Amino acid sequence: MIVISITAPTMKEALLDIKQAKNADLIELRLDLIKDITLSGLEKLIKNKRKRIIVTDRRKRLKLIRKAIELKVDYIDLDIMVGEETIREIISEKNNTKVIVSFHDYRKTDKRGINRRYAQIKKLKPDVIKIAAFARDINDNNVIFDLIKKAGIENKKIIALCMGKKGQVSRILSVMYGAEFIFCSLREGKEAAPGQITAETLKNIYRVCDLKEPKIFGLVGNPVKHSKGFIVHNKAFGKMNMRNVYVNFLVEDLAGFIRAYKGMISGLSVTIPFKREVIKYLDKVDPIAEEIGAVNTIVKRAGKLIGYNTDVKGAIDAIKEKINIRNKKVLIIGAGGVVRAIAFGIKKEKGKLVIINRTVKKAEVLAKELNCEYGGLDKINEYTGIDVLINGTSIGMFPDVNKTPVKKTLLRKIVCRESVVFDSVYNPSMTKLLKDAASLGCSVISGEKMFINQAGHQFKLFTGRRM
Ligand code: NAP
Numbered sequence: 001m002i003v004i005s006i007t008a009p010t011m012k013e014a015l016l017d018i019k020q021a022k023n024a025d026l027i028e029l030r031l032d033l034i035k036d037i038t039l040s041g042l043e044k045l046i047k048n049k050r051k052r053i054i055v056t057d058r059r060k061r062l063k064l065i066r067k068a069i070e071l072k073v074d075y076i077d078l079d080i081m082v083g084e085e086t087i088r089e090i091i092s093e094k095n096n097t098k099v100i101v102s103f104h105d106y107r108k109t110d111k112r113g114i115n116r117r118y119a120q121i122k123k124l125k126p127d128v129i130k131i132a133a134f135a136r137d138i139n140d141n142n143v144i145f146d147l148i149k150k151a152g153i154e155n156k157k158i159i160a161l162c163m164g165k166k167g168q169v170s171r172i173l174s175v176m177y178g179a180e181f182i183f184c185s186l187r188e189g190k191e192a193a194p195g196q197i198t199a200e201t202l203k204n205i206y207r208v209c210d211l212k213e214p215k216i217f218g219l220v221g222n223p224v225k226h227s228k229g230f231i232v233h234n235k236a237f238g239k240m241n242m243r244n245v246y247v248n249f250l251v252e253d254l255a256g257f258i259r260a261y262k263g264m265i266s267g268l269s270v271t272i273p274f275k276r277e278v279i280k281y282l283d284k285v286d287p288i289a290e291e292i293g294a295v296n297t298i299v300k301r302a303g304k305l306i307g308y309n310t311d312v313k314g315a316i317d318a319i320k321e322k323i324n325i326r327n328k329k330v331l332i333i334g335a336g337g338v339v340r341a342i343a344f345g346i347k348k349e350k351g352k353l354v355i356i357n358r359t360v361k362k363a364e365v366l367a368k369e370l371n372c373e374y375g376g377l378d379k380i381n382e383y384t385g386i387d388v389l390i391n392g393t394s395i396g397m398f399p400d401v402n403k404t405p406v407k408k409t410l411l412r413k414i415v416c417r418e419s420v421v422f423d424s425v426y427n428p429s430m431t432k433l434l435k436d437a438a439s440l441g442c443s444v445i446s447g448e449k450m451f452i453n454q455a456g457h458q459f460k461l462f463t464g465r466r467m
Contacts, residue, residue, distance in 0.1 A: 001025035001026060001175075001180065001181050001182075001209075002023060002024050002025050002026075002181075002182060002184060002199050002202060002203060002208070002209065003024060003025070003026045003027065003028050003054060003181045003182065003183045003184065004021040004023065004024035004026075004027050004028070004184055004185070004186050004199050005027075005028045005030055005183055005184070005185060005186075005190075005191075005192035005193075005196070006018060006021065006027055006028065006029050006030060006186070007030055007033050007185075007186075007190050007191070007192045008033070008034060009033060009034065009035055010034065010035060010036055011034060011036050011037065011041050011044070011045070014029070014034055014045060015044075015045070015048065017186055017190070018045070018048070018050060018051075019050070020186060021050075021051065021186055021199070023199035023200055023203055024051050024199060025051070025052070025181075026051055026052045026053065026054055026074070026075070026181065027051050027052075027053055027054070028053075028054040028055075028056055028077070028183065028192070029045055029046075029053060029054070029055050029056065030056055030057075030058070030192055031055060031056065031057040031059075031061070031064050032056070032057050032058040032059040033192075037064070039063070039064070039067050042055075042064055042067055042068060042071070043067070043071055046068065046071045046072075046073050047071070052074040052075070053073050053074050053075070054073075054074065054075040054076070054077055054100065055068040055073050055075070055076050055077070056076075056077040058079065060079065060081070060082050062082075062086065062090070065078065065090065066090070066093070068097070069090070069093060069094055069095060069097045072095070072096060072097065073097055074097065074098065075097065075098045075099070075100055075127075075128075076090070076094070076097055076098075076099055076100070077100040077101075077102055077130065078090060078099060078100070078101050078102070078126075079101075079102055079103070079104065080101055080102065080103045080117060080120065080121055084120075084124060087099075087101055087124050087126075088124060091124065091125070091126065098127035098128065099126045099127050099128075100126060100127065100128040100129075100130050100159070101121045101124055101126040101128075101129060101130070102121075102129075102130035102131070102132065102159075103117040103118075103121060103130070103131050103132070104132045104133075105132070105133040105134060106134050106163065107134055108133065108134055108136055108140075109133040109134060109135055109136065109137075109140035109143050109144070109162055109167075110133070111143045114131055114133055114143060114147060115147070117131060118131060118147060118150075118151075122154075122156060127157060128157040128158065128159060128180055128181075129151065129156055129157065129158045129159070130158070130159040130160070131144070131147060131158070131159070131160045131161075132159075132160070132161050132162075132163055132193070133162055133163065133167075134162065134163045134164050134167065134194075135162035135163065135164045135165075135166040135167030135170070135195075136164075136166065137166060137252065137253070137256070138166050138169065138249050138250060138251050138252075138257055138260075138261075139256055139257065139260045139261075140162050140166065140167065141162050141166075141167060141169045141170040141173075142260055142261075143162075144160045144161060144162050144167075144170045144174060145170070145173065145174070145177055147160050148160050148174055148177045148178050148179050149177065149178070151178075152177075152178045157180045158178075158179055158180060159174075159179050159180050159181050159182075159183075160174055160179055161174050161179070161182070161183070162195070163193050163194050163195050164194045164195045165194070165195055165225070165250055166195075166250050167195050168195050168197060168247075168248065168250075169218075169247050169248070169249060171183075171184075171195065171196070171197055171202070172197070172202065172206050172208060172245065172247050173216070173245070173247065175208045175209075176208065176211050176212060176213060176214055176245070177213070182202060182208060183196060184196055184197055184198060184199040184202050185197070185198050185199070186198070186199065187200075205230065205231060205234045205235070206230075206234060206245060206247070207234070207237075207238055207245070211243060211245055212243075214243045214244055214245045215242075215243060215244045215245075215266040216244075216245060216247065216264055216265050216266060217233060217244055217245070217246040217247075217265065217266055217267045217268065217269075217462055218230075218246055218247040218248060218249050218265060218268055218269070219246070219247075219248050219249065219268070219269040219270075219271060220249045220251050220254070220257060220268050220269070220270055220271070220274060220278075221248075221249075221250075221251065221270065221271035221272055221273070221274060222250055222251055222252060222272070222273065222274075223250070223272075224248040224249070224250050224271065225248070225250075226398075226427065227248065227271065228426075228427075228451070229246065229248075229269055229455060230246050230247065230248055232451075232452070232455045232467075233246035233455065233458075233459065233462075234246050236459055236467045240463075240465065242463065244266070244462075244463070249261070249268075251274070254274050254277055254278060254281070255281065258278075258281045258305075262300075262305065265300060266299075266300050266462070267297070267298060267299045267300060267458075267461070267462040268297070268298040269296060269297060269458060270295055270296050270297065270298060271296070272337060275294040275295055275296055275337050276293060276294050276295075276337075278295050278298070278307065279293070279294075279295055279307060281305065282295065282298065282305045282306065282307040283304035283305050283306065284304060284305075284306045284307070285306070285307040286306065286307060286308045286309070288308075288309055288312065289307050289308050289309035291344065292309050292312060292340055292341055292344045293340065294309055294311075294337060294340050294341060295307035295308065295309055296308070296309050296310055296311050296341075296454070296458075297309065297310050297457075297458045297461055297462075299461050299462060308461055309341055310453075310454040310455075310457035310458045310461070311338060311341035311342070311450070311454050312341040312342065312344055312345040312348075313345070313453070313454065313457050314450045314451070314452075314453035314454025314455075314456075314457060315338075315341065315342045315345055315422070315424070315450045315453075315454075316342070316345035316346070316348075316349060317453050318422065318445050318449040318450050318453055319388060319420065319422055319445065320349070321445075322420045322443045322445060323387065323388060323420045323443070325346060325349035325350070325351040325388065326349060326350045326351065327350065327351070327352060328351050328352065328387035328388055329351075329352050329354070329385060329386050329387045329388070330346050330351040330352065330353050330354070330386070330387065330388040330389075330390065331354050331356065331380075331383050331386045331388070331389050331390070331414070332346070332353065332354070332355050332356070332390045332392050333356055333357070333377065333380070333389075333390065333391050333392060333393055333405045333406070334355075334357055334391065334392030334393040334424075335355055335357035335359070335362035335363045335365075335366050335392075336362075336392065336393070338392050338424050339355065339357075339366070339390075339392035339424075340366060342390060342392060342424070343355060343366060343370055343372070344370065346388075347370050347371075347372065351388065352372075353370065353372040353373070354372065354373040354374065354375065354383065355367050355370075355372060355373070355374045355375075356374065356375045356376060356377050356379065356380055356383075357374075357376070357377060358376070358377045358393075360374070360375065360376040363375065363376070377405070380406060380410065380414070381410055381413065381414075383414055384413060384414060385416070386414050386415050386419060387418070387419055387420065388419065388420045388421075388422065389406070389411075389414060389415055389419060389420075389421045389422070389437075390421075390422045390423075390424070391405050391406075391421075391422070391423045391424060391425065391431075391433055392424050393405055394425060395425075396423065396425050396431040396432050396433055397425045397427060397431075398427045398428060401428055401431070401432065402432055403432060404431070404432040404433045404436065405433060406433060406436075408436040408439075408440075411433075411436055411437060411440065412440060415437065415440065415442055416442075417440065417441035417442065418442075419437075419442045419443070420442065420443045420444075420445065421433065421434060421437035421442045421443070421444050421445070422444070422445040422447075422450075423444075423445070423446060423447050424447045424450060425447045426446060426447030426448040426450070426451045427447075429446045429447070429448040430444075430446065431446075431447075434446060455467070
């Protein structure tokens with residue numbers, strides 16, 4: 001069940017937020033955050049009830065808790081730090097109100113500590129046990145998943161999650177693994193704890209209420225927060241009625257992640273900075289990905305991890321819709337991960353390739369692998385008559401939307417009306433470079449097109465079906 005935490009600082013705002021919490025099965029009233037809360041105010045909040053309510057007061061004011069019980073609130077949440085004796089007393093007075101006893105560690109996820117707290121809370125016989133710990137590493141989420149499984153075997157109702165950016169995976173998957181509730185925010189900026197996701201996203205994108213023990217796919221990278229893959233894949237899974245979910249794994253130690261999650265995942269997208277490093281952890285690599293030396297897609301088949309590269313096909317398909325690449329002069333700006341894939345594809349299509357980059361050495365290394373021309377970004381004005389211009393840098397990406405790798409006056413000299421200009425940046429979809437190129441009469445291709453193409457190929461590899 002979806003619980004929306006009401007984090008309003010005043011009674012007035014709390015009443016408004018409760019009205020807006022339409023996506024919630026329950027609402028959690030965080031009394032400690034409502035500055036003007038009083039006993040009569042609490043009565044107003046509980047009596048004005050639109051949803052079932054959990055009353056929480058992290059300031060441990062037992063007067064408010066007892067009042068909530070008297071008002072027959074559905075749940076109260078007592079922190080274990082209130083003390084065992086007090087908790088026993090309140091449990092004996094609770095009537096029909098259900099009691100959640102919780103433990104929070106805002107600094108770390110300590111497996112032994114958590115299991116000890118679980119055992120301590122279990123002895124108090126609350127209706128629900130809640131454990132929330134801070135994830136310092138993506139693998140901390142597994143401590144939470146193991147705990148939920150253990151509670152399931154012992155027939156105990158549990159809410160368990162990791163807080164923080166690296167713990168978001170647990171917020172999405174814990175309910176699917178059998179946790180009672182998931183705590184979410186009303187909207188961005190209204191989080192009650194670090195890493196809380198909005199109820200709208202959990203319900204409509206991740207479908208947390210509909211999926212039980214789904215097949216797990218995801219993105220592994222660092223950072224992952226700007227990626228839109230989770231929207232594309234989850235929406236497609238939903239539309240096609242598939243019991244799959246796609247989550248973002250924010251990873252620092254790739255080897256540790258693969259070890260811990262290999263058994264759990266069915267497939268992965270791979271992004272910065274792991275596209276090359278990941279190869280050493282795979283059982284097999286598709287020949288194209290092997291040649292490029294970068295993997296952006298992993299599929300698990302019969303327990304084996306197999307790597308592919310769908311970036312190359314995603315980009316080349318998009319360009320070929322506009323122009324036949326053979327013998328065309330193609331100038332690529334950049335020499336990072338995405339350029340590696342695109343440049344490889346251009347060579348395969350027999351385009352005449354030049355790679356220019358801010359750091360010339362990187363352009364040189366790649367150009368030598370591909371046997372093509374290279375140069376520094378500062379020499380861009382030396383190139384003319386370019387049929388296909390490709391931006392493979394992040395220049396122009398949100399929030400720097402007014403930046404471009406090639407000023408319009410220079411662009412006019414490099415390309416002509418028949419040229420194609422492709423920007424790998426997909427946020428925004430029309431970058432400054434593309435706007436300038438379009439105004440000069442060139443055909444333009446947005447990075448969005450490449451992104452959707454590669455995600456489509458990835459989806460086919462993940463599921464065997466067309467997106
Ligand atoms: P990367 O490996 O980090 O490479 C970044 C490249 O951009 C390097 O060549 C770097 O030059 C250059 N660069 C960055 N800032 C620059 C600046 N201020 N001035 C000049 N050059 C600069 O990154 P990547 O994975 O290749 O990603 C590059 C872009 O492609 C990003 O915008 C990303 O969002 C986009 N992308 C799009 C898709 C898609 O499907 N559309 C897929 C993947 C990536 P140096 O070598 O000198 O540092």
